Amino acid sequence: MFPLFSLVAGIGTLLIWYYGGWSVLRDELSIGVLMAASVAAGDPERWWALAYRVELEFSSAYAAIGILPPTYEPRATASIGEMQSMIARLIERGHAYAAGDASGDVYFDTASWAGYGELTAQRREDMQDAADADPRGKRDPRDFALWKGRKAAEPATASWPSPWGDGRPGWHIECSAMARRYLGDAFDIHGGGLDLRFPHHENELAQSRAYGDAFASHWLHNGLVNVNGQKMSKSLGNSIFAHDVLAQARPVVVRYALAAAHYRSTIDLHDGSLVEAEAAVDRIEAFLLRSGRALTAGAPTVLPVPEAFGTAMDDDLGVPQALAVLHETIRSGNASLDAGDLAAVARARAEVRAMTAVLGLDLSADAAGRDGSAAHGALGALVGQLLERRAAARARKDFTTADEIRDALAAAGVLVEDGADGTHWSLG
RNA sequence: GGUGGGUUGGCCGAGAGGCGAGGCAACGGCCUGCAAAGCCGUGUACACCGGUUCGAAUCCGGUACUCACCUCCA
Numbered sequence: 001m002f003p004l005f006s007l008v009a010g011i012g013t014l015l016i017w018y019y020g021g022w023s024v025l026r027d028e029l030s031i032g033v034l035m036a037a038s039v040a041a042g043d044p045e046r047w048w049a050l051a052y053r054v055e056l057e058f059s060s061a062y063a064a065i066g067i068l069p070p071t072y073e074p075r076a077t078a079s080i081g082e083m084q085s086m087i088a089r090l091i092e093r094g095h096a097y098a099a100g101d102a103s104g105d106v107y108f109d110t111a112s113w114a115g116y117g118e119l120t121a122q123r124r125e126d127m128q129d130a131a132d133a134d135p136r137g138k139r140d141p142r143d144f145a146l147w148k149g150r151k152a153a154e155p156a157t158a159s160w161p162s163p164w165g166d167g168r169p170g171w172h173i174e175c176s177a178m179a180r181r182y183l184g185d186a187f188d189i190h191g192g193g194l195d196l197r198f199p200h201h202e203n204e205l206a207q208s209r210a211y212g213d214a215f216a217s218h219w220l221h222n223g224l225v226n227v228n229g230q231k232m233s234k235s236l237g238n239s240i241f242a243h244d245v246l247a248q249a250r251p252v253v254v255r256y257a258l259a260a261a262h263y264r265s266t267i268d269l270h271d272g273s274l275v276e277a278e279a280a281v282d283r284i285e286a287f288l289l290r291s292g293r294a295l296t297a298g299a300p301t302v303l304p305v306p307e308a309f310g311t312a313m314d315d316d317l318g319v320p321q322a323l324a325v326l327h328e329t330i331r332s333g334n335a336s337l338d339a340g341d342l343a344a345v346a347r348a349r350a351e352v353r354a355m356t357a358v359l360g361l362d363l364s365a366d367a368a369g370r371d372g373s374a375a376h377g378a379l380g381a382l383v384g385q386l387l388e389r390r391a392a393a394r395a396r397k398d399f400t401t402a403d404e405i406r407d408a409l410a411a412a413g414v415l416v417e418d419g420a421d422g423t424h425w426s427l428g
Numbered sequence: 429g430g431u432g433g434g435u436u437g438g439c440c441g442a443g444a445g446g447c448g449a450g451g452c453a454a455c456g457g458c459c460u461g462c463a464a465a466g467c468c469g470u471g472u473a474c475a476c477c478g479g480u481u482c483g484a485a486u487c488c489g490g491u492a493c494u495c496a497c498c499u500c501c502a
Contacts, residue, residue: 122430277451325449328449331467417464
């Protein structure tokens, strides 16, 4: 759900283990089985079809707000063998055990791993098990499932044979096994939502390290997105939400709204935040439009981002401060425009374009006359005629007629602005 | 009970011992036939109580409120 990962992928050469929003795509097994089990008995949709439908919805929402596509999105169901061999080795090493009951479950033995709790700085002794937890075949309530024996109510298509009986992998092992398969036994960054730090990431770390992998060097945990003060649902609600938000504002505005707060803070998306983001984006676009008109003759200059922008981004992805640099550059560029200092305008414009490129803000108004469609051309011809008549009226100081034309255009959604370099119109 | 966050001006949202990030909104001015856009200006904000310091939104101690996670599921 966050531009965060595309930002990281966009500015560096870091190896990312896409997680967070992507988890739904990859954990099709667990989510599909769970959700299919909870829907009405008469629902004909299979768990894998359901999971895939959700995956498609997420993918299209991500693409819409300009999140770079992952290099690869492995599926849990394609790595069952890797998970089983990981589990087998954990048992060999004394870090896991098959449940004493007939469940077919296999658990990770948290007491056997001294580093348990290191990611979230918790001491194992202090951890309190949920009052309503079902101890099942665990030796200790803090142990977690690596393999889950099949239950009668679960679909046969979500069950695999294993040395410990038919069943399916536990949630955490899916990620550890896929990480080592596709990224190797050591990789740079593991990302994810703050809500997944414990137990999920803690458990992944424990089992992967116990297995012998170095695992992730860094962890990147992003804050969650609230909607009108409400915590977002982790299930299907998210995709509906994304759909709704994208219906309310342009994708670039949604991206701006999500990026405006630091990635680690909780972002509250309310109706007002979209309006504010729209205003900010409009301001950026207006500058690009204005400067583009002023500089038509000159070839676009390519400049690096301002140093302050780079410093902000380098400091734990300080996007809010980077945006401040962007707006400051625009303010100064606008002032240069008013002063007629075209060299400064060109510099500001090149810097703004460099910054918006880094931020992944796809601004369509980067050049005047962006829309080359036939409809736009026809509209332009008609508006042009009206503006000519208005110009004539203004020339003879017939402001009543001039204002009538402007009002009529405004009523049709065409904004007319008189600048020092002539009259411009835009759809707004 | 454990762990980790949060509380900043009308709103959003950075910052992290001295200089009021930035955006939105508002008000004044310049520009404009009038507008719009743009520019210039206007704000003594940091939950509360103590403490340290020449100086605290920032450090220390405490209090209040609040959010998240605590291996059932993902």
